[in-house]
Amino acid sequence: MSGGGISAAKAPRPVGLYPHARRVGELLFLSGIGPRDAASNAIPGNVHDAEGRLIAYDIELQCRSVFANVRAVLEASGAGWDDLVDVTVYLTDMARDFTAYNAVWAEYFPDLERAPCRTTLGITALPTPIAIELKCIAAFAPQRNGAPPEGT
Numbered sequence: 256m257s258g259g260g261i262s263a264a265k266a267p268r269p270v271g272l273y274p275h276a277r278r279v280g281e282l283l284f285l286s287g288i289g290p291r292d293a294a295s296n297a298i299p300g301n302v303h304d305a306e307g308r309l310i311a312y313d314i315e316l317q318c319r320s321v322f323a324n325v326r327a328v329l330e331a332s333g334a335g336w337d338d339l340v341d342v343t344v345y346l347t348d349m350a351r352d353f354t355a356y357n358a359v360w361a362e363y364f365p366d367l368e369r370a371p372c373r374t375t376l377g378i379t380a381l382p383t384p385i386a387i388e389l390k391c392i393a394a395f396a397p398q399r400n401g402a403p404p405e406g407t
C-alpha cells in the first residue's frame with residue numbers, strides 16, 4: 256500500500272512536481288536530493304564570478320549539507336538516520352571528489368553493522384549546480400510501528 260507524498264518543511268524545495276518522500280508499507284522512498292540550503296536555496300561553499308558563473312565549490316560542505324537534508328526528510332517522514340538501508344550517491348566529478356566524500360560518509364556512518372548499502376556513480380550533470388545528490392531508501396524499524404518483534 257502506498258501512502259501520500261511527504262513534503263519536508265526543513266528540506267530544500269523540490270525542483271519539480273515530486274514529493275520529498277513516499278512511504279510504501281514499511282519502506283520509505285526518498286526523491287533525489289542535493290545540498291541546497293532549505294532556507295536560502297544557496298549551495299553551501301559555491302563561489303561565483305561577477306557574471307554568476309560557478310568558479311569553485313566545496314565538496315565537504317556539500318556532503319554535510321546533503322546529509323542534513325536527507326535527515327530532515329527522514330524526520331519529516333517519521334523515520335531516522337538509522338533507518339536508511341540503501342543509498343545511491345551521484346557525483347559530478349568522481350576523480351576530484353570521491354576521497355573527500357568518502358571521508359565525510361565514514362563520519363556519518365561510522366558503524367558498518369548499521370550503515371546502509373551504498374552505490375556511488377559518476378555522472379555528467381545534475382539538475383541544479385550541485386556536485387552530489389543522494390537517492391535513499393529507508394525501512395521503518397518494526398518497533399516504531401508497534402509491530403511485534405520477529406519470531407513472536
Ligand SMILES: N/C(=C\C=C\C(=O)O)C(=O)O
Pocket residue numbers: 267270271286287288289290291382383385388
Ligand atoms: N531530484 C531532482 C533534483 C534535485 C535537485 C536538488 O536537490 O538540488 C530531480 O530533478 O529529479
